[in-house]
Amino acid sequence: MTSSLPRLPEAASTPIGSEVWRGLTSFPKSLSPWLFYDEEGSRLFEAITELPEYYPTRTERGIFARYADEMIAACGMQDLTLVELGAGTATKTGLLLEAAVRRQGSLVYHPIDVSESALGEATRRIEAEIPGVSVCPRVADYTQGLGSLDASSGQLLILYIGSSIGNFEPQEAVRLLRGVRRQIAPGDRLLLGVDMVKDRGTLCRAYDDAAGVTAAFNMNVLTRINCELGASFRTKLFRHRARWNEQYSRMEMHLESLLAQTVAIPALDLEIRFARGESIHTENSYKFTDASVTALLEQGGFHVSRSWTDEAGWFGVYMATA
Numbered sequence: 001m002t003s004s005l006p007r008l009p010e011a012a013s014t015p016i017g018s019e020v021w022r023g024l025t026s027f028p029k030s031l032s033p034w035l036f037y038d039e040e041g042s043r044l045f046e047a048i049t050e051l052p053e054y055y056p057t058r059t060e061r062g063i064f065a066r067y068a069d070e071m072i073a074a075c076g077m078q079d080l081t082l083v084e085l086g087a088g089t090a091t092k093t094g095l096l097l098e099a100a101v102r103r104q105g106s107l108v109y110h111p112i113d114v115s116e117s118a119l120g121e122a123t124r125r126i127e128a129e130i131p132g133v134s135v136c137p138r139v140a141d142y143t144q145g146l147g148s149l150d151a152s153s154g155q156l157l158i159l160y161i162g163s164s165i166g167n168f169e170p171q172e173a174v175r176l177l178r179g180v181r182r183q184i185a186p187g188d189r190l191l192l193g194v195d196m197v198k199d200r201g202t203l204c205r206a207y208d209d210a211a212g213v214t215a216a217f218n219m220n221v222l223t224r225i226n227c228e229l230g231a232s233f234r235t236k237l238f239r240h241r242a243r244w245n246e247q248y249s250r251m252e253m254h255l256e257s258l259l260a261q262t263v264a265i266p267a268l269d270l271e272i273r274f275a276r277g278e279s280i281h282t283e284n285s286y287k288f289t290d291a292s293v294t295a296l297l298e299q300g301g302f303h304v305s306r307s308w309t310d311e312a313g314w315f316g317v318y319m320a321t322a
Contacts, residue, residue, distance in 0.1 A: 110147075206251075305321050
């Protein structure tokens with residue numbers, strides 16, 4: 001007589017189904033931040049980057065506006081190929097692309113992102129506005145690899161900007177960097193943008209804006225699960241929470257249940273119970289010091305060659321060599 005384990009629903013083998021199953025049957029409950037970025041989530045994130053409270057995007061953009069030519073020159077070669085991890089709509093990247101075109105006349109740019117709509121917007125805008133740039137977009141999860149890149153005649157500059165590295169747990173960030181390092185050649189460069197540690201008030205306002213856009217962005221995760229897995233989340237029964245965790249040097253985003261409730265997810269054959277005040281931990285955003293960035297890059301197989309920051313020291317851009 002043989003016995004077998006119960007078969008999981010087919011939806012549990014999909015990326016979203018697997019992640020929702022893992023995260024909402026765990027304690028404490030959590031969901032990976034990649035779930036934010038469906039089409040609506042990508043739109044909301046672009047809106048966040050324009051908010052007065054959300055300093056990282058405009059601060060990093062200011063650094064590129066001031067130092068882009070210096071950054072490209074620091075690579076030391078005339079035949080760069082640029083690859084961007086998690087490119088989104090690439091609104092800041094144009095400053096670096098323009099600097100590269102000024103230096104070498106033309107180049108190939110490979111933006112990688114999970115959002116096809118964001119990459120489509122980036123491709124149309126860059127090809128229209130920056131003559132000399134050939135855009136080769138790739139819809140993919142960059143954590144699974146860079147894919148096939150033709151840089152046989154020159155050097156790669158990997159762009160990982162926007163402090164996206166801060167969304168990963170420290171050991172995951174190291175693994176990600178090591179994975180990138182394995183796929184590139186000695187002498188290739190990485191340009192890493194990181195958000196630096198600062199006062200609690202500034203940090204909390206950046207993740208809990210007065211207009212409620214960040215709250216809508218966070219809540220959209222539940223809406224996406226409803227749409228794609230037939231779940232019964234009622235977003236009015238949850239609230240957005242942003243917390244500074246000083247011990248771990250990170251901002252945290254949570255979705256907190258306002259009452260005891262049960263949510264059905266038919267596609268996964270699940271019923272998830274929430275106690276009042278129980279939360280789903282949806283994102284970490286780690287904040288860095290110069291020492292912690294340097295240590296992270298070294299553990300990832302790179303060494304820091306240059307760095308740039310704004311006058312207040314709120315954001316840092318580090319060039320590291322493989």
